[in-house]
Amino acid sequence: MEITRDLKNHKVQLSENAIALVKKICRRFNYQEGELINILHAVQSQFGYLPAEIQELIAKELDISVAKVYGVVTFYSFFTMKPKGKYPISLCMGTACYVRGAENILNEIKRQLNIDEGETTPDGLFSLSSLRCVGACGLAPVLLVGEKVYGRVAQADVRKIISEYKAGCLTHPTKE
Amino acid sequence: MVTLTIDNKTVEVPKGTTVLEAAAKVGVEIPTLCHMKLDNLEIENKPGGCRVCLVEIQGRKNLAPSCVTEATDGMIVKSSSIRVMNTRRTIVELILSDHPAECLTCAKSGNCDLQSLAIKMGIRELHFSGEKSVHREDKSPAIIRDMDKCIMCRRCETMCNEVQTVGVLSAVNRGFNSVVSPAFEQDLQDSACTYCGQCVAVCPVGALTERDQTGAVIRALSNPDKTVVVQTAPAVRAALGEEFGQEAGTLVTGKMAAALRRLGFDYVFDTDFAADLTIMEEGTELLDRLTRHLNGDSTVKLPILTSCCPAWVKFIEHNFPSLLDVPSSAKSPQQMFGAVAKNYFAEKLNVDRKKLVVVSIMPCVAKKYERGRDEFAVDGNSDVDFVLTTRELSHLIKLANIDFHTLPDEEFDQPMGMSTGASVIFGTTGGVIEAAVRTAYELYTKKPLPKVEFEELRGMEGLRHATIDFGGLPLHIGIAHGLGNARKLLEEIAAGRSQFHAIEIMSCPGGCIGGGGQPFHHGKSDILKKRQQAIYQEDRNKPIRKSHENPFIYQLYEEYLGEPMSEKAHHLLHTKYFDRSTVFEQDGNASETDDKK
Numbered sequence: 001m002e003i004t005r006d007l008k009n010h011k012v013q014l015s016e017n018a019i020a021l022v023k024k025i026c027r028r029f030n031y032q033e034g035e036l037i038n039i040l041h042a043v044q045s046q047f048g049y050l051p052a053e054i055q056e057l058i059a060k061e062l063d064i065s066v067a068k069v070y071g072v073v074t075f076y077s078f079f080t081m082k083p084k085g086k087y088p089i090s091l092c093m094g095t096a097c098y099v100r101g102a103e104n105i106l107n108e109i110k111r112q113l114n115i116d117e118g119e120t121t122p123d124g125l126f127s128l129s130s131l132r133c134v135g136a137c138g139l140a141p142v143l144l145v146g147e148k149v150y151g152r153v154a155q156a157d158v159r160k161i162i163s164e165y166k167a168g169c170l171t172h173p174t175k176e
Numbered sequence: 177m178v179t180l181t182i183d184n185k186t187v188e189v190p191k192g193t194t195v196l197e198a199a200a201k202v203g204v205e206i207p208t209l210c211h212m213k214l215d216n217l218e219i220e221n222k223p224g225g226c227r228v229c230l231v232e233i234q235g236r237k238n239l240a241p242s243c244v245t246e247a248t249d250g251m252i253v254k255s256s257s258i259r260v261m262n263t264r265r266t267i268v269e270l271i272l273s274d275h276p277a278e279c280l281t282c283a284k285s286g287n288c289d290l291q292s293l294a295i296k297m298g299i300r301e302l303h304f305s306g307e308k309s310v311h312r313e314d315k316s317p318a319i320i321r322d323m324d325k326c327i328m329c330r331r332c333e334t335m336c337n338e339v340q341t342v343g344v345l346s347a348v349n350r351g352f353n354s355v356v357s358p359a360f361e362q363d364l365q366d367s368a369c370t371y372c373g374q375c376v377a378v379c380p381v382g383a384l385t386e387r388d389q390t391g392a393v394i395r396a397l398s399n400p401d402k403t404v405v406v407q408t409a410p411a412v413r414a415a416l417g418e419e420f421g422q423e424a425g426t427l428v429t430g431k432m433a434a435a436l437r438r439l440g441f442d443y444v445f446d447t448d449f450a451a452d453l454t455i456m457e458e459g460t461e462l463l464d465r466l467t468r469h470l471n472g473d474s475t476v477k478l479p480i481l482t483s484c485c486p487a488w489v490k491f492i493e494h495n496f497p498s499l500l501d502v503p504s505s506a507k508s509p510q511q512m513f514g515a516v517a518k519n520y521f522a523e524k525l526n527v528d529r530k531k532l533v534v535v536s537i538m539p540c541v542a543k544k545y546e547r548g549r550d551e552f553a554v555d556g557n558s559d560v561d562f563v564l565t566t567r568e569l570s571h572l573i574k575l576a577n578i579d580f581h582t583l584p585d586e587e588f589d590q591p592m593g594m595s596t597g598a599s600v601i602f603g604t605t606g607g608v609i610e611a612a613v614r615t616a617y618e619l620y621t622k623k624p625l626p627k628v629e630f631e632e633l634r635g636m637e638g639l640r641h642a643t644i645d646f647g648g649l650p651l652h653i654g655i656a657h658g659l660g661n662a663r664k665l666l667e668e669i670a671a672g673r674s675q676f677h678a679i680e681i682m683s684c685p686g687g688c689i690g691g692g693g694q695p696f697h698h699g700k701s702d703i704l705k706k707r708q709q710a711i712y713q714e715d716r717n718k719p720i721r722k723s724h725e726n727p728f729i730y731q732l733y734e735e736y737l738g739e740p741m742s743e744k745a746h747h748l749l750h751t752k753y754f755d756r757s758t759v760f761e762q763d764g765n766a767s768e769t770d771d772k773k
Contacts, residue, residue, distance in 0.1 A: 065343025070359040
């Protein structure tokens with residue numbers, strides 16, 4: 001959403017709409033410092049990540065230091081400062097998926113995309129994260145691209161799934 | 177009141193007292209590391225994080241950190257049982273296991289609380305080894321952050337956030353990776369850091385230190401092509417003695433001048449001379465603004481704020497860009513001295529300014545930053561070349577094998593060593609405004625002061641105010657030390673609610689006597705009080721106690737500058753301020769802020 005990203009400098013330019021949205025969320029929580037985590041949650045759900053410029057804006061709105069905001073963002077692993085890819089890939093590493101070979105799948109994705117967990121490909125298409133149990137253990141191992149679920153994934157399927165998105169034959173699976 | 181027993185001693189304390197404080201009352205000194213309390217400044221850091229102050233409390237399963245455990249009635253405490261001693265030793269060893277063993281070359285060696293603790297615990301061997309946390313070293317013009325040495329005591333965070341409200345330092349990341357850092361792990365020089373140095377002043381280890389320039393000064397002194405002049409700030413003479421084992425509050429003005437001469441400085445001058453000059457300019461500016469204001473000139477802004485403190489100047493540039501026309505345009509004494517030395521004095525000596533080296537001895541680390549500001553240089557040649565802190569000067573004296581104690585008391589050189597009592601008190605909170613009032617009163621009322629000392633402007637409270645009768649005109653004066661207190665006065669000004677005509681602001685608690693470059697107080701705030709008394713004593717000892725009566729200041733105006741606020745004075749002695757706020761600080765408009773509140 002309305003963020004222009006300068007990939008080289010990791011600098012982003014927030015649009016008027018983006019600024020207004022962050023301000024609105026801060027207002028919704030009454031500018032309470034104690035609501036910082038909830039505000040970060042709400043903002044990240046809108047933008048997918050929390051770039052420095054957004055943290056600066058939140059700090060200003062709540063009248064707290066940006067170092068404090070950054071401290072909270074870096075403390076909780078849920079928050080991320082790296083933008084998710086257009087197609088965020090999540091792999092379930094819960095018990096059932098794990099025993100059915102999720103780790104091999106994870107390594108295969110890493111190899112195919114040449115990124116680590118928590119990272120995004122330089123072209124901005126894919127990002128990779130792991131999660132714990134999506135409640136579909138019967139389909140283990142489970143892989144998600146956005147909100148689309150792939151069950152009983154084999155190592156050999158990985159290349160096919162990725163190339164489908166690369167070719168653009170599947171539309172953006174996340175909610176706009 | 178509650179009654180408890182600590183190491184078999186019974187003590188009665190008010191409810192709410194911690195076990196640590198109760199123990200101190202009966203002479204039991206429980207070792208601490210992260211804990212710090214500066215009594216008369218209302219500054220306290222007790223995250224209960226280091227666990228060094230653990231004690232055994234009868235009836236409790238676990239050992240309790242005494243700094244955050246409230247004393248209760250009937251409590252039986254043991255501070256030195258075998259269990260406590262063993263645990264405390266293990267804790268210190270664990271802290272040391274993630275600490276670089278670089279004591280021999282560490283800037284903090286000899287002044288390090290962790291080192292002292294290791295000595296006290298008799299640690300001869302480290303039983304734990306493993307991964308160590310590694311961080312990038314951050315070298316700003318004033319402060320060096322070497323976070324490998326950080327023990328996460330959070331004292332710097334308390335100073336930066338609660339006391340100074342600068343908000344640059346915060347604990348970031350998690351677990352083993354956690355570290356105190358500016359946002360986005362940027363360097364201090366890219367942040368809104370004011371370089372006040374209060375983080376350095378309280379850091380128990382060598383994680384935060386000043387940028388050492390003693391080497392550069394030695395090189396200048398040994399260069400036969402250079403004429404090296406030195407200036408010493410008022411607060412240095414009231415604290416330098418501590419570095420040589422003297423009682424806090426011992427004045428060492430004469431010995432300091434003698435030591436500087438033996439170090440090889442060609443001219444030993446005094447920043448106090450420039451402080452008198454500051455009063456001439458700032459006092460005249462105050463009267464000018466005041467008279468215009470009284471005559472109904474609506475373009476003139478009051479209050480006028482003092483501008484001697486570089487950390488405070490940087491603070492207003494970052495945080496209150498709309499108020500940049502409020503501080504006096506007068507340069508700080510350090511920079512006035514540099515400008516006069518590199519122009520007037522260089523001309524007098526017939527020396528090119530590039531061959532004249534100006535060294536400052538300052539109680540401050542922000543002065544290291546101030547000297548490097550672009551506007552204080554001519555063709556890349558800075559008015560002040562190097563700044564040493566009080567601590568660095570003591571290192572230099574020790575290095576040169578000078579026996580400080582047996583030095584005779586010597587005088588400063590002339591003309592820029594002549595100063596009045598008014599200039600000496602610049603070193604303490606309330607001093608600059610008192611010096612300004614002494615001069616402004618006489619210039620305004622054309623009558624001699626009935627009493628030179630203004631007790632109503634003195635003290636240690638963070639925010640003070642007084643009204644001085646200027647021959648029928650009540651002059652309202654505000655004083656703040658500590659940037660958190662300054663922020664309160666600035667917010668009043670921004671909201672148009674300020675009642676003051678003039679305000680003095682100093683960044684450091686206590687003023688320059690508590691500066692980030694002073695000998696470490698190790699949490700003993702009475703040291704600041706003693707330094708303050710020494711400053712006032714020096715004032716009383718001076719034959720001349722008003723800046724406008726300094727004969728060499730007269731000479732300087734007559735020979736060179738003309739009169740206060742003249743064009744030449746403006747060019748050399750005044751400056752301007754810059755908006756350093758970030759994008760979002762700029763765009764905050766008033767209506768937005770209003771609907772928030």
